[in-house]
Amino acid sequence: MHNTKYHKAGSAADAASLLSGADDGTVLAGGQTLIPTMKARLAAPSDLVDVSCASDMRGISVSGNTVTIGAAMTHAEVAGSSEVRAICPAICDLASNIGDPAVRNRGTLGGSVANNDPAADYPAAMLALGATIKTNTRDIAADDFFTGMFDTALDEGEIITSVSFTAPSKGAYAKFPNPASRYAMCGVFVASTDAGVRVAVTGAGSDGVFRAGDMEAALGSDFSASALDGATVDAGDMLSDLHGDGVYRANLVKVMAKRAVTAAG
Amino acid sequence: MTTVSMTVNGKAVSADVEDRTLLVDYIREHLRLTGTHVGCDTSQCGACVVHVDGKAMKACTMLAVTADGADVTTIEGVANGDLHPMQKAFNDNHGLQCGFCTPGMIMSGIDMVNRYKADGKTLDETAIRHELEGNICRCTGYHNIVKSIQQAAGEM
Numbered sequence A: 001m002h003n004t005k006y007h008k009a010g011s012a013a014d015a016a017s018l019l020s021g022a023d024d025g026t027v028l029a030g031g032q033t034l035i036p037t038m039k040a041r042l043a044a045p046s047d048l049v050d051v052s053c054a055s056d057m058r059g060i061s062v063s064g065n066t067v068t069i070g071a072a073m074t075h076a077e078v079a080g081s082s083e084v085r086a087i088c089p090a091i092c093d094l095a096s097n098i099g100d101p102a103v104r105n106r107g108t109l110g111g112s113v114a115n116n117d118p119a120a121d122y123p124a125a126m127l128a129l130g131a132t133i134k135t136n137t138r139d140i141a142a143d144d145f146f147t148g149m150f151d152t153a154l155d156e157g158e159i160i161t162s163v164s165f166t167a168p169s170k171g172a173y174a175k176f177p178n179p180a181s182r183y184a185m186c187g188v189f190v191a192s193t194d195a196g197v198r199v200a201v202t203g204a205g206s207d208g209v210f211r212a213g214d215m216e217a218a219l220g221s222d223f224s225a226s227a228l229d230g231a232t233v234d235a236g237d238m239l240s241d242l243h244g245d246g247v248y249r250a251n252l253v254k255v256m257a258k259r260a261v262t263a264a265g
Numbered sequence B: 001m002t003t004v005s006m007t008v009n010g011k012a013v014s015a016d017v018e019d020r021t022l023l024v025d026y027i028r029e030h031l032r033l034t035g036t037h038v039g040c041d042t043s044q045c046g047a048c049v050v051h052v053d054g055k056a057m058k059a060c061t062m063l064a065v066t067a068d069g070a071d072v073t074t075i076e077g078v079a080n081g082d083l084h085p086m087q088k089a090f091n092d093n094h095g096l097q098c099g100f101c102t103p104g105m106i107m108s109g110i111d112m113v114n115r116y117k118a119d120g121k122t123l124d125e126t127a128i129r130h131e132l133e134g135n136i137c138r139c140t141g142y143h144n145i146v147k148s149i150q151q152a153a154g155e156m
């Protein structure tokens, strides 16, 4: 790892000013992606601004149907929140299956969303729940936030402070983990609200997380696994690699979508 | 260089380290506590698991400066005169072959038993195997590791 200068931020504003004072600074949250990347010398920021203890990026609040989760909340904290579980168990279940216990004790929601790994779990939840990604400067709708693999609408130096969403009346996430990495080979989050049904897919698409329009339409009129029999995603838009080709992944999307619908009840 | 201070196995320690120093390197190279192992450079094997403020973390995927002020426990700190029940269980059940993964297995094992007990949940074989997802063993095939953790879960 190349050398770097470490700073601990007490708040998002503190982090923003530390970043703007740095040559080539980067936010450090749980470090579960950034530190391995720095160890491999694929990243060499001049400064690291640690937001894991930033007080206004921590905490969970539930008010009515609205859930707000601080960007610095760890996967283990989200998985273990009884408040969130009472209203949106799907997101707790998703968090409890990210990586392994040690990764969940450090990795954060904000880091996962900002990184937008094409096989990460949280992006599917954010997109299916129609979440709002709140940053230190603005609110961004999930539909506008994820702009392709490892790419987001975040500007240079912009910091995610929290995400918020309305709990769906029915929702579930079904993941087929890659047997080696445990990242999603395919993960499908299905959410049904008064506004309709949203289906978001991670792991399978060749350009990162995406919404499956065909499936949303089919489930909009009939929220059942069998409603998906005729729905498809285009195999040509799927990732094709040694773990599975496009046709295999397109089928996997359907299988996982059905499992999610069944689990959502 | 930054001065870091923390408690490791109950003892206050402090040193000037480069900001890029990993917690595992601080533990092994500065404190000379070499029970915590490094088995990979991709954060996947779990040989380096220690407890930071009571939670299992991969010491290879955390900077020493991040742990400033923390209470850290390594494999050297779990026995209290006698072997810890988790250590004894690995001994009783032959839960190791070469032993390289064992410190991480024991630290993860203690963490999972503590968590399940705090939540009032039963740690059965399926749960143990799921909880061990971040600890890789190249020798044993896991069977006796799972048996060891099961025994310790009954004794802790």
Ligand SMILES: Cc1cc2nc3c(=O)[nH]c(=O)nc-3n(C[C@H](O)[C@H](O)[C@H](O)COP(=O)(O)OP(=O)(O)OC[C@H]3O[C@@H](n4cnc5c(N)ncnc54)[C@H](O)[C@@H]3O)c2cc1C
Binding pocket: A026, A027, A028, A029, A030, A031, A032, A033, A034, A035, A051, A071, A072, A097, A098, A099, A100, A103, A106, A107, A108, A109, A110, A111, A112, A114, A115, A117, A119, A120, A121, A122, A154, A158, A159, A160, A161, A181, A182, A183, A184, B042, B043, B044
């Ligand atoms: C062994 C292993 C297995 C894993 N398995 C899975 C899995 O199954 N599913 C899954 O989804 N993920 C998995 N992960 C990734 C894990 O979830 C990471 O925690 C997550 O991707 C990044 O979160 P972090 O808090 O660790 O962020 P960091 O590593 O600290 O940062 C990641 C990136 O996000 C930026 N960033 C962080 N926080 C913010 C913020 N608040 N605002 C703006 N930018 C920010 C950083 O600058 C950096 O570019 C795994 C990781 C490991 C090591």
Ligand code: FES
Binding pocket: B037, B038, B039, B040, B041, B042, B043, B044, B045, B046, B047, B048, B049, B058, B059, B060, B061
């Ligand atoms: S050495 Fe830390 S996970 Fe392998």
Ligand code: FES
Binding pocket: B096, B097, B098, B099, B100, B101, B102, B136, B137, B138, B139, B140
């Ligand atoms: S006993 Fe050899 S790696 Fe586990």
